Amino acid sequence: MNYFKYIKDILLVEVEALIVDGKFPVGLDLSRIGVEPTKDPAHGDLASNAAMVLAKPAKTNPRELGQLLADRLTQCVDIAGADVAGPGFINLRLVPEFWTNQIPAVLKAGTAYGDCDLGSNEAVNVEYVSANPTGPMHIGHARGAVIGDALASLLNKAGYNVTREYYINDAGAQVDVLARSTHLRYREALGEDIGAIPDGLYPGDYLKQAGQELAQRDGDKWRDAAEEEWLAALRVFAIDAMMALIRDDLAALGVKHDVFTSERTLVGTGANDEVVEELQSRDLVYMGVLDPPKGKLPEDWEERPQLLFRSANFGDDVDRPLKKAEGDWTYFASDIGYHRDKYRRGFASMIDVWGADHKGYVKRMQSAVNAITEDKGSLDVRLCNLVNLLEDGKPAKMSKRAGSFVTLRDVVDEVGKAAVRFMMLTRSSDASLDFDLKKVTEQSKDNPVFYVQYAHARICSVIRNTADAFPDLLLDDSSLSSADVAQLQDPGELAMIKELASWPQIVESAALAHEPHRVAFYLSDLAASFHAFWNRGNADESLRFIVPGDSTTTVARVALARAVAVVIASGLAVMGVEPVEEMR
């Protein structure tokens, strides 16, 4: 349960009651009323701006209006006190039982705690990775993969019906280059000395295996054939080989997709023709000549009539080409066809995760989506900034086997998928990220992966020790959920519970903002609070979880600790990271 929403509903009921009583005028705009956590505990547990927002339309002052509301709210069972403070905030304190009751709620829900129905099962398509099938994934791709995957999990948790999709860019000139590069490796596999890889072809060693497999499958069938004879066949072969490579990389990272859509297949079935025809019928397509970019005239500029889409009608800066001067489809045209395909498959809500270098395409793509869905669909694009791969503060050395970049596989082998996934979410997606191979495996608080995992492991340790100290106690979640939590009245204990109980609110706000990194921040904060909570027991033994000879108190405190572990596990699940139970 999102307790902010719960309390807000109570507050709205009271506002309505005051309207019925004639204390407030009819027709007030209640939409701006909010209930939020307080920053300063002295202000209570929750605060509402209701009085300040309503004062003007109600033609009274906030404090007077607030007092009317506060008087009524004080009567509610969950509310221990309500008072008006500052410019007109209504500060609320909830009864301790409200908080302590959150513990069994967490324990009963398990990692499903925080699930909500924000999305009302609305279908959402999240497209991510979509790396070109020309080689293995590198560390930059991993960021998009993790962000997309975590966002999908987050939306799923928030009640959306999520489809995870990968768009295979297998139709452009780059896959012809791939086919030629593969042909070279194929000849090499047949014993030919190919010398240095010519400029313009992919030099990576990863194509050697594809060349060998092709030689094994087809023998010397293509060796001396002309390019036009083998190009199509090798393209298919090489794309399949590269996609197999990429799927392996994704599996190593634990990233899954429900749907893989091939650009080539889509174009082949006429998706581009269809969408252009449709746009044509709405007079949104024309043959025209674009102006040169202002202030930066390319040297080889010449006027070229092209098939253009009126994207400027839908929010873009200028119209954009659908076909190259030679008549081939542009990438943009295929993307319009693809997004229309998604829309027709039932996704009015689309999210694309792209590299930040594609930023210039966001507006035109959104314009296109506006056009093809007639404003009934929406596209949000999450841009992922660069990952700076470091090794103890210095730029990491390049991978030998992959050419000029560090492969994702190398990094996962080095530090593990949990570390990669967690680290990728420690910054907002549009900020660049330092990824230090040394630091992510350090066992110190500098390493957020460790820090959060350590909190979870400590809790597991406490439960193990409790079982030793009280062999007769049942310590499974179901048993713990009937612990006598009402005795947890210490301010530190209540503060710990309040932080736990804000998890559903984090899920909702992060899902609405499409920002999965907020989960990582929340978990770091939660872990910090738990470590501090734990250390109280070092200064004062009576505050430890395990109280010798007092099983009632022990069980209540262990129930609280276990609830922290459950919420950590719930958050880690969104991030795709397994919690650890022990880390000695």
Added chain:
RNA sequence: GCGCCCGUAGCUCAGCUGGAUAGAGCAGCGGACUUCUAAUCCGCAGGUCGCAGGUUCGAGUCCUGCCGGGCGCGCCA
């Protein structure tokens, strides 16, 4: 030149879509270990939220204009 993003503590960044006295980590200084895991914690210090206006009960957050940085800018993907 145009568009988008960014500018918050010495450094790296949060800031829950407008709330009360702007937070955290690192770095610095000073403390807490015969431990339920000190792999942790506590304290101190550190700020003109780039600048100037505006919107309103209230602005780091929204609007406008500057300054500074990054990225992109017909057919590539």
